[in-house]
Amino acid sequence: MSLPGSTVQVPSTGVTPGSDGARAHLFTAGSVEEYRRVLAEGIGRVAARVSEVDRPFTGATPDELAPRIAGIDLDRPLGDSGAALDELHDVYLRDAVYFHHPRYLAHLNCPVVIPALLGEAVLSAVNSSLDTWDQSVGGTLIERRLIDWTADRIGLGPAADGIFTSGGTQSNLQAMLLAREETCASLVGRATERQSRPELLSRLRILTSAAGHFSVQKAAKLLGLGADAVITVPTDADRRMRTADLAREIARCREEGLVVMAVVATGGTTDFGTIDPLPQIADICAAAGVWLHVDAAYGCGLLVSPTRRHLLDGIERADSVTVDYHKSFFQPVSSSALLVRDRRVLRHATWHADYLNPARMVEQRIPNQVDKSIQTTRRFDALKLWLTLRIMGPDAIGALFDEVIDRAAAAWQLLTEDPRFEVVTRSQLSTVVFRYLPAAAGREVVDDANLYAREALAASGAGLVAGTKVDGAHYLKFTLLNPETTLDDIAHVLDLIAEHAGWYARTRATAELSCPVG
Numbered sequence: 166m167s168l169p170g171s172t173v174q175v176p177s178t179g180v181t182p183g184s185d186g187a188r189a190h191l192f193t194a195g196s197v198e199e200y201r202r203v204l205a206e207g208i209g210r211v212a213a214r215v216s217e218v219d220r221p222f223t224g225a226t227p228d229e230l231a232p233r234i235a236g237i238d239l240d241r242p243l244g245d246s247g248a249a250l251d252e253l254h255d256v257y258l259r260d261a262v263y264f265h266h267p268r269y270l271a272h273l274n275c276p277v278v279i280p281a282l283l284g285e286a287v288l289s290a291v292n293s294s295l296d297t298w299d300q301s302v303g304g305t306l307i308e309r310r311l312i313d314w315t316a317d318r319i320g321l322g323p324a325a326d327g328i329f330t331s332g333g334t335q336s337n338l339q340a341m342l343l344a345r346e347e348t349c350a351s352l353v354g355r356a357t358e359r360q361s362r363p364e365l366l367s368r369l370r371i372l373t374s375a376a377g378h379f380s381v382q383k384a385a386k387l388l389g390l391g392a393d394a395v396i397t398v399p400t401d402a403d404r405r406m407r408t409a410d411l412a413r414e415i416a417r418c419r420e421e422g423l424v425v426m427a428v429v430a431t432g433g434t435t436d437f438g439t440i441d442p443l444p445q446i447a448d449i450c451a452a453a454g455v456w457l458h459v460d461a462a463y464g465c466g467l468l469v470s471p472t473r474r475h476l477l478d479g480i481e482r483a484d485s486v487t488v489d490y491h492k493s494f495f496q497p498v499s500s501s502a503l504l505v506r507d508r509r510v511l512r513h514a515t516w517h518a519d520y521l522n523p524a525r526m527v528e529q530r531i532p533n534q535v536d537k538s539i540q541t542t543r544r545f546d547a548l549k550l551w552l553t554l555r556i557m558g559p560d561a562i563g564a565l566f567d568e569v570i571d572r573a574a575a576a577w578q579l580l581t582e583d584p585r586f587e588v589v590t591r592s593q594l595s596t597v598v599f600r601y602l603p604a605a606a607g608r609e610v611v612d613d614a615n616l617y618a619r620e621a622l623a624a625s626g627a628g629l630v631a632g633t634k635v636d637g638a639h640y641l642k643f644t645l646l647n648p649e650t651t652l653d654d655i656a657h658v659l660d661l662i663a664e665h666a667g668w669y670a671r672t673r674a675t676a677e678l679s680c681p682v683g
């Protein structure tokens with residue numbers, strides 16, 4: 166470096182050769198033009214790909230893609246964003262699964278709203294970390310407003326609080342952590358409890374329905390509970406928790422000296438989209454003095470539904486609630502939260518570190534979100550929801566969710582009238598579980614025909630559906646989250662499934678005829 170008009174050599178600053186080039190990539194005051202250019206280029210590629218996608222998936226297999234990705238030398242950079250985007254097209258953008266496509270009908274993945282994408286771009290560029298006030302400032306307050314707004318929508322009352330998380334799995338884990346600690350704290354106070362903590366942990370039980378989410382099992386494992394800590398309560402014909410069985414299980418646990426630390430009710434089961442009877446479950450939990458957690462990872466969109474909010478009635482009596490904005494609020498992954506009725510319980514997630522959030526900061530009333538979270542460095546995911554609410558508003562989000570629920574009801578009706586298929590439980594949300602029934606085929610052939618149809622459909626890329634098991638048999642599942650999916654799209658995919666499954670069943674019957682077993 167030399168000063169203009171000067172020949173004086175400035176002594177070396179110790180900067181290693183080549184770092185000037187590297188620095189050009191840092192997002193700083195000096196590189197904003199590069200930032201504009203590179204991001205616009207990236208947005209251009211994504212826009213081009215999204216606009217040309219004519220099916221949700223190309224059908225690419227791991228065997229085709231793996232060598233392409235393995236063949237890239239990560240130690241030899243291309244040095245140029247255009248070239249890297251070309252390469253990215255080859256290894257990712259071309260074959261990605263596109264959730265915005267109307268024939269993507271598989272998992273709980275939503276098309277995303279543009280205000281949230283704007284939020285995503287802003288939050289990663291500014292890169293606030295929401296662990297402490299001194300790394301986020303307004304971001305902390307925005308997250309807190311959204312937590313209060315969500316708790317208000319749920320009706321959790323004036324002492325409510327919560328925290329954004331990476332997803333429903335983490336929200337459920339933290340809820341179970343809080344329930345475990347509250348339960349242990351209440352037991353330790355009792356004179357009769359002379360057990361060591363490991364002994365106590367082995368007696369803790371969580372009750373959830375047979376249709377509850379597997380993350381509850383994982384949480385129990387991570388929290389050091391016993392292998393049989395999660396008791397599955399049977400469901401009724403609508404796949405909702407049977408409350409008589411719940412009451413009976415709680416009583417049985419008590420008789421056996423076990424401690425029920427939480428009941429997990431599901432506000433929209435992943436497979437069946439049905440909602441456990443929340444008011445009755447809340448009554449049972451209140452009478453038994455048991456923590457009620459409502460897993461509304463899927464059904465939380467009802468909180469903004471202009472017509473269906475009542476389906477979640479009773480959720481306001483929960484001790485904790487999981488919501489996944491990245492499922493039914495049309496937000497990009499990840500965006501989720503855990504809400505609690507009594508903000509004091511979040512202390513079980515608190516640890517004061519001298520370098521980050523010393524205890525004196527609490528006295529100084531400095532809002533450090535890390536005190537409530539099981540993460541430290543944490544994304545400002547809340548910004549996506551903030552811009553969504555500020556640009557679109559909650560009713561617009563609720564209307565989108567309502568639309569897919571209506572579509573699922575119409576799809577269910579279509580399936581009930583179609584003799585080729587059998588359909589189970591009518592969803593209260595937006596899933597449809599069904600299977601193809603080939604004429605006069607045994608159970609094993611029905612299972613295999615449906616498994617085959619799902620794979621064949623995916624391989625063609627013409628549509629993507631999910632699969633699940635119902636009472637031990639293989640079924641197919643639509644999860645509708647795209648308002649652009651029409652009933653025609655659904656009918657078309659059903660025809661394709663019937664073709665694939667029918668072909669499989671016929672081929673197998675012919676094969677069995679020509680070489681009979683035995």
Ligand SMILES: *Cc1c(COP(=O)(O)O)cnc(C)c1O
Nearest residue numbers: 332333334378435460462463489
């Ligand atoms: C999806 C889901 C979860 C897990 O949420 P992630 O965000 O995928 O971690 C938990 N519970 C229910 C009912 C779900 O549908």
